[in-house]
Amino acid sequence: MAFLEIRDLTKVYGDKVVLDGLNLSAQDGEFISLLGPSGCGKTTALRLIAGFLQPDGGSIAVNGREITNLPAHRRNIGMVFQSYALFPHMTVGQNIAFGLEQRPFSRKEIAKAVDESLDMVRLNSFASRRPAELSGGQQQRVALARALVFQPQLLLLDESLSALDKKLRVQMQLELRHIQKEVGVTAVFVTHDHEEALTMSDRVAVMRNGRIVQLDTPSNVYRAPVDDFVAESLGEANLLHGTVKSKDGLGFVLDLGDGSSLTVATDRPIRVGDTCTVAIRPEDIELASPPAAGSNLVGRVRSIAFAGNTTLYVVEAMHREIRVRRPNTAGAKNGVAVDEEVALAWDTSAALILADRQGAV
């Protein structure tokens, strides 16, 4: 049995089903992200695990012990809130000590643990400050220290980094992951930021409508999404819908419905006559300008947007707009101009055949 075991967890508000039989298991020490748009039930799931809400069905067990009906204060779970929820009337030291004071520790043990904890988040000289005197990043670290100091069985993080500016956020992602690994605590992290989920997690659970659509390693959810929803949740994707027309030596030929066709190779069990969706990541498409003779796919550049490390090209091809993202390395020639003709090409493995959400494949 896994360390964290969630079975058929259900939560209903009125006639709105927020969680629809959620199943999730996490190994000891694992970092799992719940990723999804707002309203997908990820925060509700976290609050149910913390014990702030009571489920309408299902069970939660940690380390083999069922905690579904245990009140929050007896669950021994650390939580970092989106707003940090630091106690404004207490110093940093008192905030961190709070969890220990609810447990049978001597004053000496508490002082020692608080010191070590401040060491861990590199805030030793801040023990007697008030939360309001700290920066956002420092408050975040205090919240983390407070949630970990009493050695909880589980660490829950609710959009904990979203209040920070981008640069600090990336730094905190690494620091948070480092501390979590060092402490060895199992963590469940809720986020709507796919980069954050991919960077930090051992596994990512992509959620939609109160269910987990896919739970897998970051590279698998990114490279082998089960459907177009997952593909788009984890980053940009060109989605092409079509019907399988025939099979030739190179793969399946897809009729895209407007006279254009596309050949894709796949080991998915699809047959002639099936409808399916193909996802191609913008960074997997190569541009050649001018198009070489015999190019399979030629299009016209509609717009070019420089974005620092990459450039986004919108190319009209196959009667639709295809997004192409190319890296901007030093010295690279980006000689393509708007309205120029270009050839598009990608590795056969880059075209991902997805299950139709309607269930065709």
Add this chain to the structure above:
Amino acid sequence: MTPRAWASLWRAFAVLTAAIMLGPILVVVPMSFTNSSTLAFPPEGLSLRWYGELLTNPQWTLRIPVSVETAFATAILATVLGTLAALGMTRGSFPGRGLLTALFLAPLVVPIIDLAVGDYFVWALGWQIGHFGFGGGLAGTVPGLVLAHTVLAFPFPFITVSTALTTVDRTLELAAAGLGANPWRTFQKITLPLIRTGMVTGALFAFLTSWDEVVVASFLASPRVSTVPVQIFTELRQSYDPAAAAISTVLLAAAVVLVGLLALIPVLSRRAYGRSPEGFAEIVTRGGGAVGAATTT
């Protein structure tokens, strides 16, 4: 006229308004230092004679402790009850909450003379419904005054604590629970410190409500147990006793000190929290608004 001239005109208008409002109150202060045996303005001579009278004449030395005891007990009782009611109204969800809230605020709008008459009969004669009886023998006692004043003062802590509670981030309470604090510990360590400003503000308003209340107190007073404001009223009807001016000055000074304390709260809590408590301005405005409403009824 230039904008500058308009500005001075407005300033003069404001000063005049303040003078008209404060004048009748402040005129009592110089009058209390008179040396003559009747009240007159301008005062004749200068002495502390009538302040000495306050400390020696039993008609004052008996009244002052009653007023102080009543005001303190009222402040404490009204604040405890007001806080409990505010917790129930802001945190609970049950049918009839709106109606109950309206009832809790009713003492602000019910004509005070009605309350006084009702209190008088129930306190003096008692109220019997079947086997359940209340009151009787409470007129002319300190507990009787405290109970009656608590009814009048109750809305103030109820309003200030309700406002304070709505500004307390509920996530803080969840965070405390997540850290292992049971509901009572959470209330004691998190909620209570965060609504303390509201409670202190409410207690001060409750104290002042009782401290200068005349109508209800004069119904419930007896020759043996009465309050300072009732005594002042009686004195002035019978004679122009300058001691009344002296005690009025003392009451005024007490009120000024209490309101001064109120103004200090944001300064003190900024020192304690590193910032002023959220919603403090709202507490003072809503509390102050309620006081305004009370004085106009």
